[in-house]
Every structure is written in C-alpha cells, then in structure tokens.
Amino acid sequence: MYAIKAMPSQMYTGRWQIDTGTVKMDTCMALDNFGLADSEVITATVSYKDLSDHRLIEATKEGDEDAFAEIIERYRNPLTNYIYRMLNDYEEAVDLAQESFVRVYFAIDRYHSNYAFSTYIYRIATNLAISEIRKRKRRRLFSLTGLYQYEGDDEKEFQPPDNKPLPEDNTVNAEKREVIEKAILALPEMYRVPIVLREVQELSYEEVAAVMKLGLGTTKSRISRGRRLLRERLRKYFDDNK
Structure with a gap:
C-alpha cells in the first residue's frame, strides 16, 4: 500500500492510497475551523493509468x-x-x-x-x-x-x-x-x-x-x-x- 501525503494547509489534509489497481483519495476537511467537531470524508477514484510518471x-x-x-x-x-x-x-x-x-x-x-x-x-x-x-x-x-x-x-x-x-x-x-x-x-x-x-x-x-x-x-x-x-x-x- 502506498500513501502520497498532500501538503498540509489550514483547510484540509489528503491521503492517497493505491490498492488493487486504483487510487483512493480520502480528503478530510478540517471543520474545526468552522466550530465543528466532526470531519467529512470525500472519496474519489483514479486508476494507475491516470497517474503521472512521477507519482508512480x-x-x-x-x-x-x-x-x-x-x-x-x-x-x-x-x-x-x-x-x-x-x-x-x-x-x-x-x-x-x-x-x-x-x-x-x-x-x-x-x-x-x-x-x-x-x-x-x-x-x-x-x-x-x-x-x-x-x-x-x-x-x-x-x-x-x-x-x-x-x-x-x-x-x-x-x-x-x-x-x-x-x-x-x-x-x-x-x-x-x-x-x-x-x-x-x-x-x-x-x-x-x-x-x-x-x-x-x-x-x-x-x-x-x-x-x-x-x-x-x-x-x-x-x-x-x-x-x-x-x-x-x-x-x-x-x-x-x-
């Protein structure tokens, strides 16, 4: 399993996981900035073929x-x-x-x-x-x-x-x-x-x-x-x- 760590910011962090031929990105929105305790997870799927040489x-x-x-x-x-x-x-x-x-x-x-x-x-x-x-x-x-x-x-x-x-x-x-x-x-x-x-x-x-x-x-x-x-x-x- 491979994790590509996104650059941190005040708004979010990102986690990429390559698993069985696809890439799953779980973007955790840091809602604490808005006075909320929980986080929202947004998932997107990208195939290996969509990744750049550098990412691979x-x-x-x-x-x-x-x-x-x-x-x-x-x-x-x-x-x-x-x-x-x-x-x-x-x-x-x-x-x-x-x-x-x-x-x-x-x-x-x-x-x-x-x-x-x-x-x-x-x-x-x-x-x-x-x-x-x-x-x-x-x-x-x-x-x-x-x-x-x-x-x-x-x-x-x-x-x-x-x-x-x-x-x-x-x-x-x-x-x-x-x-x-x-x-x-x-x-x-x-x-x-x-x-x-x-x-x-x-x-x-x-x-x-x-x-x-x-x-x-x-x-x-x-x-x-x-x-x-x-x-x-x-x-x-x-x-x-x-």
Missing part, C-alpha cells in the same frame, strides 16, 4: 509494485522499439529493455524528479544499446555495411521479426521501409542514436540532448548530419525507383 515512481519507492508495473506497461513497447532500431535484433532488444527496467527498479531512489522519467530510462537504454554494439564490434559478430553491399553469403539481410513493436506506416511499402531501416542501422553510432531518438521515438531536441548528455547545439548538429547521411544513402534507391 514515488509509489514504487514506497514499495508499491503495481505502480512500477504501470511504468513497465507505459514504456515497454517504445523502449523495445528504440533498442531494436539500434541493434536490428528483436530478442536482444527485449532483453535490454528488461534490463533497463531492472536497473531503474533497483536504483529507484537515485531518480529525482527535476528531469523527466522518460529521459532517465532512455538514457539507461541508450547506454545498454551502445555497450552491446561495441561488444559485437569487438567480437567481430556485428558489422554495418552500405545499402545492399554485403561482404559474403553469410551476411544476413535485414528482416524484421513478425512480432516487432514497430509502428504501422501505410505510406511506405515494406520494401522501402526495409531500405530505410537498413540505412539507419548503417549510420555511425554518434548519428544513429540521436536520429532514432528524434525521428523514430519523436523526442524533442531538448529531450534527445538530455538523454545523450550533450549540448543542444551539438545535438541539433548531429541530427542534421545524420539526416544528410540518410538522404545520401537513400537517394540512389529512390531515384532508381521513381
């Missing part, structure tokens, strides 16, 4: 696991999608998304509300994804190549899994989407991360800068450069298919 995190800090389950529900698909775009590996994306939540949970007291929770968890996921990319490079198990430029028969063509959490896009057919996905994967790491955060996850420039711990000017510059690289990689394909 505060609840989690107090031991409410259902509150953290709502955090997972909110961020599981977008986070997995983001990591998948970075790695082109659905199973690894699922694993790293889960690892992100585990790290958040066991370091929950380190999160402070002076910045958005989305920034916090995307930063963790970004670090995990970059670490995995570098491990694969060191092990020579992962290589980024140009569009349709494979080094041998063992090079596996990009085929997103059927259960990938990617958004629907009816304006781009499967073939073109495949080319775009591969072009993003072929971007250097320093451009791929901000491009995916900005163009795929639709974070603001300020949010991307916060996730990457970069200045706003540097972030915009990398996104701009990344867009130019994508256009260069895609120009030949789209020119040939006009």
Whole structure:
C-alpha cells in the first residue's frame, strides 16, 4: 500500500492510497475551523493509468509494485522499439529493455524528479544499446555495411521479426521501409542514436540532448548530419525507383 501525503494547509489534509489497481483519495476537511467537531470524508477514484510518471515512481519507492508495473506497461513497447532500431535484433532488444527496467527498479531512489522519467530510462537504454554494439564490434559478430553491399553469403539481410513493436506506416511499402531501416542501422553510432531518438521515438531536441548528455547545439548538429547521411544513402534507391 502506498500513501502520497498532500501538503498540509489550514483547510484540509489528503491521503492517497493505491490498492488493487486504483487510487483512493480520502480528503478530510478540517471543520474545526468552522466550530465543528466532526470531519467529512470525500472519496474519489483514479486508476494507475491516470497517474503521472512521477507519482508512480514515488509509489514504487514506497514499495508499491503495481505502480512500477504501470511504468513497465507505459514504456515497454517504445523502449523495445528504440533498442531494436539500434541493434536490428528483436530478442536482444527485449532483453535490454528488461534490463533497463531492472536497473531503474533497483536504483529507484537515485531518480529525482527535476528531469523527466522518460529521459532517465532512455538514457539507461541508450547506454545498454551502445555497450552491446561495441561488444559485437569487438567480437567481430556485428558489422554495418552500405545499402545492399554485403561482404559474403553469410551476411544476413535485414528482416524484421513478425512480432516487432514497430509502428504501422501505410505510406511506405515494406520494401522501402526495409531500405530505410537498413540505412539507419548503417549510420555511425554518434548519428544513429540521436536520429532514432528524434525521428523514430519523436523526442524533442531538448529531450534527445538530455538523454545523450550533450549540448543542444551539438545535438541539433548531429541530427542534421545524420539526416544528410540518410538522404545520401537513400537517394540512389529512390531515384532508381521513381
């Protein structure tokens, strides 16, 4: 059970209790100010889905696991999608998304509300994804190549899994989407991360800068450069298919 204590005032105190998926607020009116001895209780019900990230995190800090389950529900698909775009590996994306939540949970007291929770968890996921990319490079198990430029028969063509959490896009057919996905994967790491955060996850420039711990000017510059690289990689394909 989690209690959110409202700020005290001369008129009332509030008590929030999260119980079996709902939040019950009992507002006790301090009627003594009016010469009355009793109090009136007003009850309102709000679901977990109506709570802000900050409220859910505060609840989690107090031991409410259902509150953290709502955090997972909110961020599981977008986070997995983001990591998948970075790695082109659905199973690894699922694993790293889960690892992100585990790290958040066991370091929950380190999160402070002076910045958005989305920034916090995307930063963790970004670090995990970059670490995995570098491990694969060191092990020579992962290589980024140009569009349709494979080094041998063992090079596996990009085929997103059927259960990938990617958004629907009816304006781009499967073939073109495949080319775009591969072009993003072929971007250097320093451009791929901000491009995916900005163009795929639709974070603001300020949010991307916060996730990457970069200045706003540097972030915009990398996104701009990344867009130019994508256009260069895609120009030949789209020119040939006009």
